[in-house]
Amino acid sequence: MHWRHILLLLCCFVLLPIAGCGDQPAPLKVDLSEREKVSPGSHQPVITYAYLPQFSHTVSFERHQRLVRYLSEATGLNIQQVFPETFHEHMLMLDQGKIDISYANPFVYSMTAEQSGARVFAKIIEVTGEAAFGGLIITRRDNPDIQTIADCRGKRWIAVDRFSAGGYLFGLGTFLDHGLRPEDFSQIVFAPGPGGKQESVILGIYAGRYDVGTVREGALELLADRIDLAQIRILARTPRYPGWNYAARPGLAKEVVDAVRAAMFALDYENPAHREILEKAALRGIIAAKPEDFDAVRDLIRRAGLH
Known part of the structure; x- marks a missing residue:
């Protein structure tokens, strides 16, 4: 075959796929000026809630999961329970701002209030009906x-x-x-x-x-x-001494603390739904607290030489 004929056949094979492209849809033009706006509230910051680890993490979770869920629903805040491994880690995380709402005994509260400025805002009524325990x-x-x-x-x-x-x-x-x-x-x-x-x-x-x-x-x-x-x-x-309490980390927004406090105080033991939440958490109610409520614990800490 003459070389010119061979060259002509090769050109035909090369052009066939190109000709077939005529059936493909036309390229879609994208207008990058059209952008969807994301609502600032679509990603809520997490408010961390920690139960001082006196019991196993399983017990801590089971006792407080319903209370945490109630607080989230009542306040509209994204509240999640976190689990420090030890008492010392709980105190350190509170000081570092990794715990927003601390549920702790009066000894830990007194120490963290002195060291990092944790602010007590509520205390519990024990199952005994008293705001104290021994x-x-x-x-x-x-x-x-x-x-x-x-x-x-x-x-x-x-x-x-x-x-x-x-x-x-x-x-x-x-x-x-x-x-x-x-x-x-x-x-x-x-x-x-x-x-x-x-x-x-x-x-x-x-x-x-x-x-x-x-x-x-x-x-x-x-x-x-x-x-x-x-x-x-x-x-x-x-x-018996002043009991377990809730404290906020230093710097936590006042409106967050106010919302959580209001939701806690709204819990009514006579309300069957609320009673289930409270009893699961091994408490009877949550009431207001102020720093001087824990003076007896501070006195004991000093007497024991632990301050």
């Missing part, structure tokens, strides 16, 4: 060496946490009232691990690893289905 000093019932508080001298003491109110501070105050100082114990141990510390103290006493333990009121009932509580003896009940 601690328990416990032993094994069959421990023959401990019959009175004086018998705790030289023994092994397990406490919840060095920042626990009912699980350490209140018990320490009772020991001081009876002439026992920390150095009078052969050992003071704080429950290890994240969360679940009240349970750990009770189990440590039940197993006989420690002689005496301190927990808050109501903690024993959490283990009623796991151990024989008849083997645990309440050696003493501590005096």
Whole structure:
């Protein structure tokens, strides 16, 4: 075949696909000047809510998930529960602005108010009907060496946490009232691990690893289905002090605190829907609080040399 014929055939093969493109739709012109506006409210900032980890994270979540959901719906705020691993981490996160609303014992509140300026705005009414609570000093019932508080001298003491109110501070105050100082114990141990510390103290006493333990009121009932509580003896009940409370981190907007406070105060125990929320959270109501309500706790902290 002549080379000119070959060249002509090659040109035809090359032009065929180009000719076929005539059936394709015309290019779509895009007008970049037309833009959809996004509403500023479509991405709400998260308001973090944390329960001091005295119990396991599972217990903390189950107790407060309905309350957190109620607060979100009542205020229109995006409130979400976060879970610090330890008491110290809870206090640090509050100081760093990672916790907006702190639900904590009066010991932790008093310390964070002094160190970082946390602002208390509410306190709870316990299931007992009082805005106060106490601690328990416990032993094994069959421990023959401990019959009175004086018998705790030289023994092994397990406490919840060095920042626990009912699980350490209140018990320490009772020991001081009876002439026992920390150095009078052969050992003071704080429950290890994240969360679940009240349970750990009770189990440590039940197993006989420690002689005496301190927990808050109501903690024993959490283990009623796991151990024989008849083997645990309440050696003493501590005096009762101002209870658990809500504090806002420094700098949290006043309108946010006002909205959360109003929603909390609107909870009515006589309302069946509200009662379910409150009982699940192991409280009976939420009322107003001011810093001076916790002066008795501050006095105990100073007397114990923990400030």
